[in-house]
Amino acid sequence: MREHPVRLMIVDDHPVVRDGLRGMFDGLPDITVVAAAADGREALALARSTEPDVVLMDLRMPNLDGVGAIRRLHAAHPATKVIVLTTYDTDGDVSRALAEGVAGYLLKDTPREELHRAVRTAAAGGRVLSPAIAGHLMAGKNQRQKDPSPRELEVLRLIAKGAGNKEVARTLLISETTVKTHLKHVFAKLGVETRAAAVVAAIERGLL
Amino acid sequence: MREHPVRLMIVDDHPVVRDGLRGMFDGLPDITVVAAAADGREALALARSTEPDVVLMDLRMPNLDGVGAIRRLHAAHPATKVIVLTTYDTDGDVSRALAEGVAGYLLKDTPREELHRAVRTAAAGGRVLSPAIAGHLMAGKNQRQKDPSPRELEVLRLIAKGAGNKEVARTLLISETTVKTHLKHVFAKLGVETRAAAVVAAIERGLL
DNA sequence: CTGGGGATCCTCCGTTTGGGGGATGCCTGG
DNA sequence: CCAGGCATCCCCCAAACGGAGGATCCCCAG
Numbered sequence: 256m257r258e259h260p261v262r263l264m265i266v267d268d269h270p271v272v273r274d275g276l277r278g279m280f281d282g283l284p285d286i287t288v289v290a291a292a293a294d295g296r297e298a299l300a301l302a303r304s305t306e307p308d309v310v311l312m313d314l315r316m317p318n319l320d321g322v323g324a325i326r327r328l329h330a331a332h333p334a335t336k337v338i339v340l341t342t343y344d345t346d347g348d349v350s351r352a353l354a355e356g357v358a359g360y361l362l363k364d365t366p367r368e369e370l371h372r373a374v375r376t377a378a379a380g381g382r383v384l385s386p387a388i389a390g391h392l393m394a395g396k397n398q399r400q401k402d403p404s405p406r407e408l409e410v411l412r413l414i415a416k417g418a419g420n421k422e423v424a425r426t427l428l429i430s431e432t433t434v435k436t437h438l439k440h441v442f443a444k445l446g447v448e449t450r451a452a453a454v455v456a457a458i459e460r461g462l463l
Numbered sequence: 464m465r466e467h468p469v470r471l472m473i474v475d476d477h478p479v480v481r482d483g484l485r486g487m488f489d490g491l492p493d494i495t496v497v498a499a500a501a502d503g504r505e506a507l508a509l510a511r512s513t514e515p516d517v518v519l520m521d522l523r524m525p526n527l528d529g530v531g532a533i534r535r536l537h538a539a540h541p542a543t544k545v546i547v548l549t550t551y552d553t554d555g556d557v558s559r560a561l562a563e564g565v566a567g568y569l570l571k572d573t574p575r576e577e578l579h580r581a582v583r584t585a586a587a588g589g590r591v592l593s594p595a596i597a598g599h600l601m602a603g604k605n606q607r608q609k610d611p612s613p614r615e616l617e618v619l620r621l622i623a624k625g626a627g628n629k630e631v632a633r634t635l636l637i638s639e640t641t642v643k644t645h646l647k648h649v650f651a652k653l654g655v656e657t658r659a660a661a662v663v664a665a666i667e668r669g670l671l
Numbered sequence: 672c673t674g675g676g677g678a679t680c681c682t683c684c685g686t687t688t689g690g691g692g693g694a695t696g697c698c699t700g701g
Numbered sequence: 702c703c704a705g706g707c708a709t710c711c712c713c714c715a716a717a718c719g720g721a722g723g724a725t726c727c728c729c730a731g
Contacts, residue, residue, distance in 0.1 A: 269550075269571040271578075275483020342477075342550060363477040370479075404707060417660030419687065433709050439689075440707090448689075451658040452625030458666060612677060627717065641679050647719075648677090656719075 261378040264290040264305060266298040266312035266324070267340075272363070276311060276340075279367050286374055295319025295327075302332055309377045311370075314341045314352065325355045336377040340365070359383035403441045408462060410437040415454040415463060469586040472498040472513060474506040474520035474532070475548075480571070484519060484548075487575050494582055503527025503535075510540055517585045519578075522549045522560065533563045544585040548573070567591035611649045616670060618645040623662040623671060 263286055265276045273291045280286050290305040292298040294316045302310070310328065314321030325337050338359035339352045352360055358377040361370070362385045373383040403411065413423045420438070424431040442448055445456040457463045471494055473484045481499045488494050498513040500506040502524045510518070518536065522529030533545050546567035547560045560568055566585035569578070570593045581591040611619065621631045628646070632639040650656055653664040665671045 270574050271480055271483040271487065271548075271571050273483070274486050274575075275479040275481070278482045278486045279479065340479075363479050366478050367482075401706095406708065414657075414659050415663045417655050417657045419657065421687085429708085430710060432711060435689075436709075442689080447625050449622075449625045449627065449658070450688080451622050451662050454659050455623045455662055455666070458663070614678065629717085637678085638680060640681060643719075644679080647721095650719085658718085 260285050260287045261309055261374060262287055262289045262305065262307045263374060264288070264292065264298065264301060264307035264310045266292045266295070266310060266316070268293050268313065268316045272313070276370075279370055280374070283371065286371065293317075295321070295324030298324055299327055299331065302328055302335065306332070307335060309336045309338060309358070309374050311338050311340050311374070314339055322352060322355060325352065325357060329356060336380075338373055338377050338383070360388050361385045362387060401444055402460070402462060403444050403457070407437045407441045407444075408457070410434055411441055411453060411457055412463060414438070414450050415457075468493050468495040469517055469582060470495055470497045470513065470515045471582060472496070472500065472506065472509060472515035472518045474500045474503070474518060474524070476501050476521065476524045480521070484578075487578055488582075491579065494579065501525075503529070503532030506532055507535055507539065510536055510543065514540070515543060517544045517546060517566070517582050519546050519548050519582070522547055530560060530563055533560065533565060537564060544588075546581055546585050546591070568596050569593045570595060609652050610668070610670060611652050611665070615645045615649045615652075616665070618642055619649055619661060619665055620671060622646070622658050623665075 260283075263280060265273055265288060267273050267276070270293075273293070277288050277291060280288050289307055290301040292301050296319045298310065298312065299319070301307075312321065312324065316324070319327075321339065321341075325339075328335060328337060336358035337355075338361060339357050340361050340363060342363050358380075359373050359382060361373055361383065365373070365385060376383050409427065410423055413426055418426065420431050420434045423434045427434070438450065438453075441453055441457075445453050445460075447453050447456050454463065468491075471488060473481055473496060475481050475484070478501075481501070485496050485499060488496050497515055498509040500509050504526045506518065506520065507527070509515075520529065520532065524532070527535075529547065529549075533547075536543060536545060544566035545563075546569060547565050548569050548571060550571050566588075567581050567590060569581055569591065573581070573593060584591050617635065618631055621634055626634065628639050628642045631642045635642070646658065646661075649661055649665075653661050653668075655661050655664050662671065
């Protein structure tokens with residue numbers, strides 16, 4: 256299928272994880288780790304100089320985080336496949352990453368062999384998902400609510416900090432009625448009916 | 464100081480991290496990795512057979528998680544030092560771990576050399592904290608509120624799921640008045656004044 | 672044994688929330 | 702051009718909430 260080994264770049268802010276991943280691909284004839292970056296910014300720079308075929312990357316990073324990094328990576332290197340490798344499996348992250356066209360979304364508890372397979376699959380143009388993730392997506396497809404709008408999230412953020420409608424209104428320079436309207440929409444979109452549940456839902460989906 | 468190498472056990476449910484850590488201690492003359500476990504249960508078993516001097520372990524694990532594992536480890540092997548190594552730095556986790564008498568609390572973005580130093584320090588009977596953690600503790604000491612009681616948290620959990628006072632009362636088989644009282648205490652202990660802020664605070668402190 | 676914390680209950684009261692209706696502009700993508 | 706999403710605002714109203722006071726019981730630690 257391929258004469259040259261897959262050129263792999265690792266992106267993760269934890270040295271432990273970087274080294275762990277590097278070690279996992281050690282000694283494989285068909286995969287070579289050509290770079291390891293600690294954040295999105297570094298990843299972009301290294302991608303330019305090392306031209307990886309596949310990038311394994313964490314979503315939560317300093318400087319330039321996952322989704323942004325993926326977008327700019329794709330823009331600069333359309334042929335490069337990105338596999339997200341993260342600890343979390345929040346819906347928000349997953350769907351936003353998938354929207355960016357990633358080649359895979361794996362959890363960090365993925366065993367060695369599966370990682371190998373994932374990288375090969377991605378290099379060959381395929382897609383891979385951790386079973387847990389796939390499950391989440393299935394569950395989500397049936398009653399997927401749209402995400403709250405930016406303005407609505409702004410309101411929700413203040414609510415999460417303990418503000419009342421009045422206070423939110425003052426802070427955002429809008430009327431209290433508007434705050435309530437935003438909140439009503441947030442509730443509908445998150446499928447909840449109290450502010451408390453709304454903030455939890457938003458946090459779980461990675462919106463806050 | 465010590466004639467024999469430090470016997471180190473690694474406990475983490477992520478293969479990536481396990482291998483990463485193992486690699487980081489490779490080739491050190493004074494530290495030997497004698498075991499690696501995927502959860503608390505396994506850790507206890509391996510501790511008995513391998514008698515490690517120091518244990519590096521994650522807090523969030525399946526089967527038997529951090530705090531429980533630490534407690535039982537200490538009970539069975541009082542001389543064994545435990546260093547918590549985790550991604551999170553939530554107050555709740557930190558204080559509960561410290562209460563268990565751990566020898567250290569490090570974040571996973573700790574560089575290699577610091578990890579080495581930490582293990583040596585722990586083996587010698589010392590204590591180590593990530594700077595970020597140390598900061599948190601300082602901040603906490605000045606205005607530390609007590610954590611909510613188990614019952615109070617039970618109420619808060621239901622609130623987080625969107626229940627109203629009435630519903631909580633029915634679920635817990637107590638009166639609505641009692642629910643409000645619990646909540647009032649929760650607010651005071653978390654330093655907030657709305658349910659929404661309370662659930663966020665609780666989540667941030669790792670109480671939910 | 673005395674105190675304090677937890678858990679349970681109460682009343683009173685003003686404020687906030689959440690749900691039901693709308694309505695208006697503004698932009699963007701078919 | 703027109704539907705649809707967003708953001709902004711309005712009224713009405715019942716229910717829920719949060720604060721301020723108690724009060725009892727129990728249990729454990731000093």
